[in-house]
Amino acid sequence: MKISQxxxxxxxxxxxxxxxxxxxxxxxxNLSRQxxxxxxxxxxxxxxxxxxxxxxxxxxxxxxxxxxxxxxPNKKILFKRDDENISGGVRFEYxxxxxxxxxxxxxxxxxxxxxxSL
Numbered sequence: 001m002k003i004s005q006x007x008x009x010x011x012x013x014x015x016x017x018x019x020x021x022x023x024x025x026x027x028x029x030n031l032s033r034q035x036x037x038x039x040x041x042x043x044x045x046x047x048x049x050x051x052x053x054x055x056x057x058x059x060x061x062x063x064x065x066x067x068x069x070x071x072x073p074n075k076k077i078l079f080k081r082d083d084e085n086i087s088g089g090v091r092f093e094y095x096x097x098x099x100x101x102x103x104x105x106x107x108x109x110x111x112x113x114x115x116x117s118l
Contacts, residue, residue, distance in 0.1 A: 001035050010042045014050055017076070051076040052094040057086040057102075068092075 009027070013019050019027075031039060052072045054060075060068075060079060068090070069077050075094065082091075089102035100106075 003038060006039050007042060010046055014046045049095050051078055052092055053078045053080055055080045055082040055086055055091045057083045057088055
């Protein structure tokens with residue numbers, strides 16, 4: 001299978017936001033090991049680029065969820081409660097970018113600024 005065909009397959013999965021068991025069985029039966037590696041790499045990249053992970057501590061109300069959804073139009077938002085690493089605020093990850101508006105992230109930036117100015 002050509003890379004362009006594998007890319008079309010990945011695009012179709014992302015567009016429909018699902019992969020059926022039958023589709024998965026077809027992929028596993030018809031793609032070589034090398035093609036599966038290409039497929040997995042492309043699928044992982046597309047999922048990463050088409051979604052945003054919003055990590056937060058505690059509970060997030062519907063108003064804030066709608067605000068976050070409005071910040072990232074045309075992206076699938078994955079809300080992830082992470083009480084261990086985030087004491088307050090929210091941290092966004094999308095593509096290769098991270099926006100850290102958590103309390104711990106702000107404290108880290110302040111400490112880095114102080115270290116750099118010494």
